[in-house]
Amino acid sequence: MSPSNPIIQLTDVRRTYDVGAEQIHALDGVTAAVYENEYVAVMGHSGSGKSTLMNLLGCLDRATSGTYELSGIDTTKMSPSALAQVRNEKIGFVFQAFELLPKLSARKNVELPLIYTQNGAVGRRRRAEEALKRVGLSGRVNHRPNQLSGGEKQRVAIARALINQPAILLADEPTGNLDSKTSREILDLFSQLHQEGHTIIMVTHESDVASQAQRVVRMLDGQIVSDLPVEQDDAYQYRNGGQRL
Amino acid sequence: MKKLLFLPIRLVLMAIQNVCVALGQIWSNKVRSMLTTLGIIIGIASVSGVIGSLSGLKAKIITDFESFGLNNIYISPRQPDSGPLKHASPELIKFKPEEFEDLQAHCPSVKQMTRMSSFDAPVSRGERSIENATITCVDAAWIKIESRDVLQGRPFSLIDETQGRRVCLIDEKTRDKLNLDKECVGSLISIDNFNYRIVGLIEGAPDRAFANMGGGETFEVIIPFWSYYQEAKPWFSVIAASKTPELAADAQSEITFYLRRTRNQRPGDPDTFRVDTVGGELEQFDKIMGTITAVAGGIVGVSLLVGGIGIMNIMLVSVAERTREIGLRKAVGAKGSDILMQFLTESVVLCFVGGIAGIGLGYLITLAIRQIPNANLDQAYIPGWAIMMSLAFSAGVGIFFGVFPAFKAARLNPIEALRNE
Structure with a gap:
């Protein structure tokens, strides 16, 4: 895909909530594009609209107005089940709280998206084991989430996000529940995936996490206030373990 | 695709x-x-x-039900509960023996039949007596229709039937109650003050859980139909047996047709009798x-x-x-x-x-x-x-x-x- 064809193209996206008689503009005219193999960090305080943006990008929510094109297809007018299929095939989610099903083994958790895919049964087990291997958990295939450390849980979640070879990987505060050492490992894993060609969008409010990305988008009051390569962003100074350059 | x-x-x-x-x-x-x-x-x-x-x-x-025999067809008089014959005199409704004489000739599906009437009467022999024995008056074919075994002696013959001889069949309970010898054939007993000679000992009625008429202990004495009919002219019913169980329904129709004609019933009038099969009841x-x-x-x-x-x-x-x-x-x-x-x-x-x-x-x-x-x-x-x-x-x-x-x-x-x- 050439750089002129973005994977994600947002055009004047607005998302308005009705709270009583009042209207809240969670997203107030967002226009942005993400290209293949970009690593984007979205930063902002709570209430800045970054979570709303993430839900929209993940096709869990719809814009009130404006358009969202994913791989050149307008998702704005899709039916709920078509959106479910988009989530299944094109998007990999990584959540702050991992969201693993406690009664299933690591492998079964990773297999979950395949249940909802056409021909998902084909080689399901093998694919899940491969995905676990990619995130360095070959030895933990049959462990239950409560037998895994936080970092391992997040790796399982990443393996689950990768299993359908999605167009984009959406991570919402993926290190928010982890200690700093484990956070680093997970961020290294994201960098590795980026180098392997994945497109990653990560929401965070921590500068040192954002500094790992290629590009930093800062949001305030539902609008993008800055969109710069990481080298030109304030976060860049945290790149090497929080030491100011 | x-x-x-x-x-x-x-x-x-x-x-x-x-x-x-x-x-x-x-x-x-x-x-x-x-x-x-x-x-x-x-x-x-x-x-x-x-x-x-x-x-x-x-x-x-x-x-x-099935122990009654699926071949059996029960024919009894009945006053219609509607129509012109609702108030017909009982004498018109009552069966007469001669109405059944030609039945077998006109009903090809019927193998045999017996007229039957029963009443309770004292039976005695010497000192011993039974207050309420069940006396059943039947024709010779009865024993086959009921498929009862004769344990001693013989069943009724055609001569017994046609002449109405004073002979009887009894079951073991009656024999023992009357304190008769084990070999009781030939003995005389008194039924309702008439002497009858025992010609055979038959097995008791089949044990039925629900359909045991009257219930309790019954003492059975079987006598030829005529021997009682000529005295009392009682109401009676008829049991016919079809040649096979499958023919029971055919026999039922044949008998109905035959009886309506014999009893001079006009078309449209309700039957003055009923014909039931075990299969139908079932x-x-x-x-x-x-x-x-x-x-x-x-x-x-x-x-x-x-x-x-x-x-x-x-x-x-x-x-x-x-x-x-x-x-x-x-x-x-x-x-x-x-x-x-x-x-x-x-x-x-x-x-x-x-x-x-x-x-x-x-x-x-x-x-x-x-x-x-x-x-x-x-x-x-x-x-x-x-x-x-x-x-x-x-x-x-x-x-x-x-x-x-x-x-x-x-x-x-x-x-x-x-x-x-």
Whole structure:
């Protein structure tokens, strides 16, 4: 895909909530594009609209107005089940709280998206084991989430996000529940995936996490206030373990 | 096209998967699932128990019916309850012996027949007497129609029949009560103050649980029809036997036709007699029993509704508990319909498992019912259709009471579901 064809193209996206008689503009005219193999960090305080943006990008929510094109297809007018299929095939989610099903083994958790895919049964087990291997958990295939450390849980979640070879990987505060050492490992894993060609969008409010990305988008009051390569962003100074350059 | 071909396979795989997930879910909440399905288990068990007992009762009564012989056709006089003959004189209704003389010649399906009249009378021999013996007046063919064995002596002959000789057959109970010799053939006994000579000893009437006329202890004395008829001119009925059980219905029509003509009934007038076959009665009985079973089963089945409400309650709890799971499943691509099917399957599996357990319990109840003494339920069994129906019904309860919670789950907003604590 050439750089002129973005994977994600947002055009004047607005998302308005009705709270009583009042209207809240969670997203107030967002226009942005993400290209293949970009690593984007979205930063902002709570209430800045970054979570709303993430839900929209993940096709869990719809814009009130404006358009969202994913791989050149307008998702704005899709039916709920078509959106479910988009989530299944094109998007990999990584959540702050991992969201693993406690009664299933690591492998079964990773297999979950395949249940909802056409021909998902084909080689399901093998694919899940491969995905676990990619995130360095070959030895933990049959462990239950409560037998895994936080970092391992997040790796399982990443393996689950990768299993359908999605167009984009959406991570919402993926290190928010982890200690700093484990956070680093997970961020290294994201960098590795980026180098392997994945497109990653990560929401965070921590500068040192954002500094790992290629590009930093800062949001305030539902609008993008800055969109710069990481080298030109304030976060860049945290790149090497929080030491100011 | 390829997609279309794979669709059924995919659906089946999906269903198997859902069932496995549901079984896993049920297994991981063993105690709760057990308590929840108790309503269904008890409901299905009571329905099976009731149907089992009624089926046993029916089987018992049918055995009784069949002991009368499926060839047999019972003909008796009857005053019509409507039409011009409603007030006809009893003399017109009453059977006359000569009306039956040509019956066999005109009814090709009839193999044999006997006129029959019975009354209670004292029987005595010397000092010993029976106050109320059952005296049955019959023709020679009776013994074959009733398929009774002659233990000693001989049955009635045609001469006994046509001449109305004062001879009799008795059963062992009568013999012993009268204190006769074991070899009683040839002895004289007094029936209603007439002397009769015993020509044969016959076996007792078959033991019937429900259809034993009169009940209690009966002493049987059989005498030739004419020997009594010429004295008393009583009302009597007729038993005919068809050549085969299959011909019973034909014989019934032939006899009806013959009797209407012989008794000079005008077309359109109701019959002044009735002709019943055991098969016909059996059909009637079968219908009645079917209705009783359906009504009783239905009433007991109401308890399944209570069980169903329990299922709905626990499914709602399950949906609430697993809100985050539902949110996640939706985030990784589950459609509303996938979630709907998952929870619906869980509810159906829960009820189905309960249904199977209920049938098992119902079977045990049926086994216990069989042991009840003197209840005549020793043939109690749960028929196959009842098992199938119970399973189908419990699955139905699962669907009916699972739809609402499953819809609730399917309609959850994934963003809010994932935010749920």
